[in-house]
Amino acid sequence: MKILGISGSPRRGGNTEILLDEALDAASKSGAQTEKVILSTYRYSPCLSCGACEKTGRCIQQDDMLGIYEKIALADGMIFASPMYFYTVSGWAKSAIDRSQAFWSRKYILKDPVFSVNKKAYFIGLGATKGERLFEGTNLVMKYFYDAIGYEAAGELLIKGIDKKGDILNYPKHLEAARLLGGKAAGR
Ligand SMILES: Cc1cc2nc3c(=O)[nH]c(=O)nc-3n(C[C@H](O)[C@H](O)[C@H](O)COP(=O)(O)O)c2cc1C
Numbered sequence: 001m002k003i004l005g006i007s008g009s010p011r012r013g014g015n016t017e018i019l020l021d022e023a024l025d026a027a028s029k030s031g032a033q034t035e036k037v038i039l040s041t042y043r044y045s046p047c048l049s050c051g052a053c054e055k056t057g058r059c060i061q062q063d064d065m066l067g068i069y070e071k072i073a074l075a076d077g078m079i080f081a082s083p084m085y086f087y088t089v090s091g092w093a094k095s096a097i098d099r100s101q102a103f104w105s106r107k108y109i110l111k112d113p114v115f116s117v118n119k120k121a122y123f124i125g126l127g128a129t130k131g132e133r134l135f136e137g138t139n140l141v142m143k144y145f146y147d148a149i150g151y152e153a154a155g156e157l158l159i160k161g162i163d164k165k166g167d168i169l170n171y172p173k174h175l176e177a178a179r180l181l182g183g184k185a186a187g188r
Pocket residue numbers: 009010011013014015016017083084085086087088126127128129130134162163164165166
């Protein structure tokens with residue numbers, strides 16, 4: 001079983017990546033084959049809304065998103081992690097999500113049955129504030145992203161009050177929760 005971990009944080013070794021690493025390590029120890037994608041190390045543009053994917057199911061932009069599409073399509077499960085930026089996922093994450101319009105077109109316009117198979121997706125989100133509505137926008141973004149790419153929400157870990165780089169290391173309970181999520185993603 002292949003589990004794809006995607007991080008939307010550009011801060012290398014930051015809170016999101018630490019949690020994702022815990023989750024992927026637990027998934028790997030539960031027998032899954034894992035791969036980590038740090039979106040900020042790839043070069044891709046936002047969606048151009050050109051409409052080409054509505055006809056072909058493919059994006060006309062020849063950039064690193066092509067490789068990410070392939071990883072999403074070939075994985076059996078996904079763990080998507082992002083810090084909250086202005087009450088939603090980071091721009092890195094949102095641009096990749098918008099580019100999955102190519103998958104949406106394949107599923108809903110071209111009726112490609114491949115994208116009707118729901119694979120399991122897990123979300124890790126965290127932010128600095130403790131606002132009650134911190135994850136409200138993100139919950140909808142992720143729900144419709146999963147739907148477009150042939151995944152379904154299977155679990156989430158949402159953490160408030162984490163700001164400085166590496167702060168998350170002071171919270172063993174959150175690290176443990178990330179490991180539990182990773183184990184679950186691997187089917188344990
Ligand atoms: C551009 C930017 C926007 C942010 N917006 C929010 C926000 O709306 N709400 C919040 O709680 N934290 C916000 N934060 C704080 C981050 O979510 C927080 O520092 C998080 O721990 C960063 O995770 P990382 O170490 O994985 O990058 C923002 C940080 C940045 C850089």
